[in-house]
Amino acid sequence: MQDTVLVVGAGPAGLSAAASVANAGYQAVLVEKETVLGGAPILSGYAKLVPSGEWAKEAIGRMIHNVEAHPRISVHKGAQVERFGGEPGQFSATLSTGQTVSAGATILATGFTHFDSVNKPEWGFGTFEDVITTSQMEQMVASGKITCPSDGRVPERVAILLCVGSRDRQIGREWCSKICCTVSANLAIEIKELSPQTEVFIYYMDIRTFGLYEDRFYWKSQEEFKTKFVKARIAEITASGDGRLLLKGEDTLVKRPIMIPFDLVVHAIGMDPNLDNPRLAQTFGITLQHHGYLERAEFYTNPCGTTRPGVYACGAAYGPETIDDSIAQGAAAASRAMADLHALAKAG
Amino acid sequence: MAIHEKALIEAERLRQHDSLTLEGVDVSGHWNTMIRPRTLRNYHEDFEKTLQRYPGAENVHRCWQCGSCTNSCTMYAQNLQFNPRYWIYLSRLGLTDELIKDKDIIWQCVSCNKCTHICPRDVRPEGVMKALLHWMEDQGITPKSPSTIFDEEFTAQIYKRGRIEDTHVLLGFFHKTKQSLFQPWLLEFSKRMSKRLPVKHSLRMGLNAVLRPKTKSWGNTGEVLSRYVSQQKESHRD
Numbered sequence: 001m002q003d004t005v006l007v008v009g010a011g012p013a014g015l016s017a018a019a020s021v022a023n024a025g026y027q028a029v030l031v032e033k034e035t036v037l038g039g040a041p042i043l044s045g046y047a048k049l050v051p052s053g054e055w056a057k058e059a060i061g062r063m064i065h066n067v068e069a070h071p072r073i074s075v076h077k078g079a080q081v082e083r084f085g086g087e088p089g090q091f092s093a094t095l096s097t098g099q100t101v102s103a104g105a106t107i108l109a110t111g112f113t114h115f116d117s118v119n120k121p122e123w124g125f126g127t128f129e130d131v132i133t134t135s136q137m138e139q140m141v142a143s144g145k146i147t148c149p150s151d152g153r154v155p156e157r158v159a160i161l162l163c164v165g166s167r168d169r170q171i172g173r174e175w176c177s178k179i180c181c182t183v184s185a186n187l188a189i190e191i192k193e194l195s196p197q198t199e200v201f202i203y204y205m206d207i208r209t210f211g212l213y214e215d216r217f218y219w220k221s222q223e224e225f226k227t228k229f230v231k232a233r234i235a236e237i238t239a240s241g242d243g244r245l246l247l248k249g250e251d252t253l254v255k256r257p258i259m260i261p262f263d264l265v266v267h268a269i270g271m272d273p274n275l276d277n278p279r280l281a282q283t284f285g286i287t288l289q290h291h292g293y294l295e296r297a298e299f300y301t302n303p304c305g306t307t308r309p310g311v312y313a314c315g316a317a318y319g320p321e322t323i324d325d326s327i328a329q330g331a332a333a334a335s336r337a338m339a340d341l342h343a344l345a346k347a348g
Numbered sequence: 349m350a351i352h353e354k355a356l357i358e359a360e361r362l363r364q365h366d367s368l369t370l371e372g373v374d375v376s377g378h379w380n381t382m383i384r385p386r387t388l389r390n391y392h393e394d395f396e397k398t399l400q401r402y403p404g405a406e407n408v409h410r411c412w413q414c415g416s417c418t419n420s421c422t423m424y425a426q427n428l429q430f431n432p433r434y435w436i437y438l439s440r441l442g443l444t445d446e447l448i449k450d451k452d453i454i455w456q457c458v459s460c461n462k463c464t465h466i467c468p469r470d471v472r473p474e475g476v477m478k479a480l481l482h483w484m485e486d487q488g489i490t491p492k493s494p495s496t497i498f499d500e501e502f503t504a505q506i507y508k509r510g511r512i513e514d515t516h517v518l519l520g521f522f523h524k525t526k527q528s529l530f531q532p533w534l535l536e537f538s539k540r541m542s543k544r545l546p547v548k549h550s551l552r553m554g555l556n557a558v559l560r561p562k563t564k565s566w567g568n569t570g571e572v573l574s575r576y577v578s579q580q581k582e583s584h585r586d
Contacts, residue, residue: 199393207412219469223410228393228440231413253413253437254446255356257387 002089002345003027005337006103008081008280011039012323013315014109015063016330017337022072026338029101030067031093033276035078037064039111041323047141049323050179050186051216055142063327084284088310089344104344105310105337108294109330110280112271112316115165115173123161123267124237130245131237131265134160134180137187146195148264151243155198155263158191159247160184161234162204166270166320175291177270178320181208184268185217188227201228201262203249232258237265271320284311293319304333312337357383358449392442399439402482404475411436417463417473423456430456432463432473435480447480451490454480497524503577507570510563513556 005021007014010032021028036042038060041049046056067073076095083094084106093101117125117133124131129150132140140146148155162184166177181204188200200221207229209218221227234249244261251258273292274280281288286306287295294317297305304312314333315326361384367376399405415433423430430453438446447454454477463473484490492500501520505512522529542550 201391219410222412226396226409228391229412230441251388254388254434254443257385259387259389260391 002104002341002348004029004101004103005334005341006031006081006091006093006101006106007109008106009039009109009111009315009317010034010037010064010067010075010077011109011111011315011326012041012060012063013111013317013321013326013330013333014039014107015060015067016327017107017109017314017334018067018073018330019063019070020331020334021338022067022070024334024338026072026341028070028073029076029103030073031076031079031081031095031101033078033080037067037075037077040114044114044135045139045142046135047138047190048186050182051213051324081283088340089348091310104341105312106284107304107330107333107337108280108284108286108306108311108313108317109315109326109333110274110276110294110313110317112273112320113275115177115269115272117164117267117269119171120164120168120267122236123164123234124245124265125267128237128239128245128265130155130263131267133164133267133269134183134187135269137191137266141187141190141194144194146191146198146264153263154195157262158198158200158264158266159234159260159262160188160200160202160266160268162202162207162268163233164267164269165272167205173270173272175270175320176208178208178210179322180268180270182210182213182217184266185209185213185221185227187266188221189217189225192225192227199228200225201230203230203232203234203247205231205233271316274317277317284308286311289319291319293317304329304336310340356386358386361386388443392444395442395444396440399476399479399483402479404472404477405439405479406475407469407471408436408439408476408479410469411440411471412469413437414468416466416468417471420462420466422458422460422462427453427456429453432457432477436471436473436476439476439480448484448489451484454484455490455493494521494525497521507574508562509560510566510569511561513560515553515557516560 004027007018007021007028007030010030014030015037018028018030034043041056041060048054049056049059052059068075076097076099079095079097081093082096084091086092089104091103091106093103095101114135117123125133130148132149146155147153162180165171165173166175166180167173184202188202191198191200207218222229231252232249234247236248238246238248240246240261244263245265247258247260247262247265249258277288277292277294286308289295294313295307296318297307304314306313312333314329315321363382363384365380368380369375396409399408413433417432418424421430421432435447435450435454457474457477459474461474467473485492485496498521501517501524502512505517519529
């Protein structure tokens with residue numbers, strides 16, 4: 001039992017954690033509530049990933065293949081942990097399929113839920129067909145053709161609105177979702193590549209293409225692909241009367257109201273805490289932080305910890321996270337889990 | 349100013365009526381002043397490309413509005429209306445009506461190039477302002493500047509003869525800019541020159557001024573050159 005690690009969630013973080021556990025010679029049990037592995041990049045049909053530029057299907061597909069082919073990983077798809085108990089070194093989990101898993105340690109890689117744009121009705125999602133989310137735009141890019149959903153025409157102008165479901169006290173989203181700026185700049189590039197006649201405008205409050213994303217995405221989208229960045233928080237999206245959409249807001253830099261016609265509007269949706277988090281917290285006996293993400297243990301000497309010893313976490317379960325960092329954290333959580341199990345075995 | 353918003357009302361947006369009836373109600377008197385909305389209703393994003401064909405504005409699309417140019421600007425310290433960052437923004441979105449409103453301010457740039465040296469994205473704002481001025485000249489929004497007129501006179505002579513004749517350039521320039529030939533500085537200049545210049549040189553100058561010789565074997569070089577230059581200009585501006 002002490003050489004088995006239970007991994008909950010098979011997105012980039014969970015796949016990475018399971019692979020690390022198995023590669024080190026331990027046993028991994030991977031439990032995924034959906035019937036396919038891969039998490040958000042696969043379930044939401046992401047196109048090319050940031051920053052590698054690899055197609056999600058291929059990049060995450062390799063991770064899935066490694067996990068499914070590994071003799072020391074057993075995968076439970078379409079399953080959830082319903083009951084969980086025990087101590088570090090001897091946990092026991094009952095799955096919704098009725099199976100029981102014994103494990104020495106548990107890693108929660110339960111990820112996030114995309115913000116539901118219906119919660120910002122003034123921005124027209126759910127009202128107008130030509131208002132879509134970044135997830136839908138990713139799917140459109142993957143399909144290879146940029147068109148307006150309403151009538152299939154090629155858009156002359158696309159507006160990407162940043163911070164939809166992020167940095168917004170009105171709707172209780174008091175965090176930055178970290179990756180939307182970069183993803184949007186990347187989408188602007190991809191839109192222009194597929195549809196050179198389309199002009200892309202990004203409406204921002206700040207641009208947070210942190211670290212090495214700065215020149216590779218923000219500068220590149222502006223310098224090579226002529227993306228226009230407009231500093232304005234949009235107030236409202238309405239119909240123009242001639243089949244287009246009207247963006248209303250204040251252009252912060254010209255200090256003037258704007259009312260500009262667009263063909264397609266994309267919401268750069270943020271990362272909400274996983275909707276399942278309250279239930280997960282109850283099942284696993286851990287606490288959530290005040291926004292609803294998993295509470296981190298004291299970090300400096302207990303990285304990847306939760307408020308319950310022997311239960312670790314990684315990736316977007318802790319808060320908005322990039323795919324690359326989720327993968328790194330998955331590997332880190334695996335090494336924490338195995339190190340603690342190793343110590344227990346030595347002590348015992 | 350007691351009401352800040354008043355500063356945002358340009359005179360041309362005010363509509364005053366001697367007598368005004370709205371929906372059957374006579375609102376003449378105190379209520380006769382209306383203000384047209386200041387909402388921007390469209391972009392003309394093609395303008396950025398147009399401007400980029402003018403030397404100096406090639407990098408205008410790189411701007412991220414940090415404001416370093418305006419902050420460092422010599423002229424901004426004198427005149428708060430002088431705002432290179434703002435003009436770059438207007439240029440990028442093609443808000444040409446707004447740009448034209450500032451046609452009597454943009455020329456005040458003294459080309460100290462502090463903006464060019466401070467810009468973190470290498471936009472070269474000084475060049476953008478020069479490009480804007482040239483675009484406005486081309487559009488007939490502003491009259492040709494004296495320096496443009498001088499350049500044209502100079503170039504025309506080069507095309508014709510492969511060289512310039514100083515007196516001839518000055519004559520042409522003064523004529524086209526409707527200035528008197530009898531400028532005090534020019535009279536003084538000529539007086540002193542005639543005193544000191546060796547006779548041989550004076551004679552040669554006089555002869556050149558009258559005969560206007562061409563550069564040796566100039567042939568049809570001027571024609572070829574002129575055609576090439578106009579082709580280049582065409583290809584940059586269409």
